Amino acid sequence: MPKxxxxxxxxxxxxxxxxxxxxxxxxxxxxxxxxKSSRRKRRLDVDQQLSKADSKTAKKLLGI
Known part of the structure; x- marks a missing residue:
């Protein structure tokens, strides 16, 4: 099988x-x-956790 x-x-x-x-x-x-306000820009800078449902698909795509 190929990788x-x-x-x-x-x-x-x-x-x-x-x-x-x-x-x-x-x-x-x-x-x-x-x-955009400074407050909004600061809030947008923080990374978000992917939802549980989307995480399953993303893990498959990433090969995890």
């Missing part, structure tokens, strides 16, 4: 913590910062 390949899109979007949680970036945090 499994990691999904390129998934490896760019998700990272796995030491305890096995899958983390993702917040949306709305790429551009147009002038119209």
């Amino acid at each position: 499994n390949k990691t999904h390129s899109g998934a490896k760019k979007r998700f990272k796995v913590t030491g305890s096995g949680k899958i983390m993702r970036e917040q949306s709305n945090n790429q551009h147009l910062f002038e119209g």
